[in-house]
Amino acid sequence: MPRVLIVDDSPTEIFKISKILSKSGYEVITAESGEQGIALVRQEKPDVVLMDIVMPGLNGFQATRQLSRDPETSGIPVIIVTTKDQETDRLWGQRQGAKGYLTKPVDSKSLLKAIDAVLT
Numbered sequence: 001m002p003r004v005l006i007v008d009d010s011p012t013e014i015f016k017i018s019k020i021l022s023k024s025g026y027e028v029i030t031a032e033s034g035e036q037g038i039a040l041v042r043q044e045k046p047d048v049v050l051m052d053i054v055m056p057g058l059n060g061f062q063a064t065r066q067l068s069r070d071p072e073t074s075g076i077p078v079i080i081v082t083t084k085d086q087e088t089d090r091l092w093g094q095r096q097g098a099k100g101y102l103t104k105p106v107d108s109k110s111l112l113k114a115i116d117a118v119l120t
Helices: 011-023 034-044 060-069 087-095 108-119
Strands: 003-007 027-031 048-051 078-082 100-103
Touching: 003 011, 003 034, 011 027, 011 108, 027 034, 034 048, 034 060, 048 060, 048 108, 060 078, 060 087, 078 108, 087 100, 100 108
Parallel strands: 003 027, 003 048, 048 078, 078 100
Antiparallel strands: none
């Protein structure tokens, strides 16, 4: 069963995404900040990370950059899941090392397809 870490400061988003993933057979881990997300990636070694961008403290771009540049965590794909839908945000996310980019509200089909794409 693949393990997915959701990093998002919104309890509502965590609940919605967790529900989709749990129903589809994924094990879900959650973090409410970029700092907590990085610590959990190092500790839990999830198969994929779903990263929000707009969070207090360390934002999702910064957290993604740290994870993708650290040899210990660089093999774990990060998919950005955010309300920011500008092309510049997508490009910046890719430059930070994200392997996927979804905009909220995310539908279950797109979410599962994006996860499947980075796991295969």
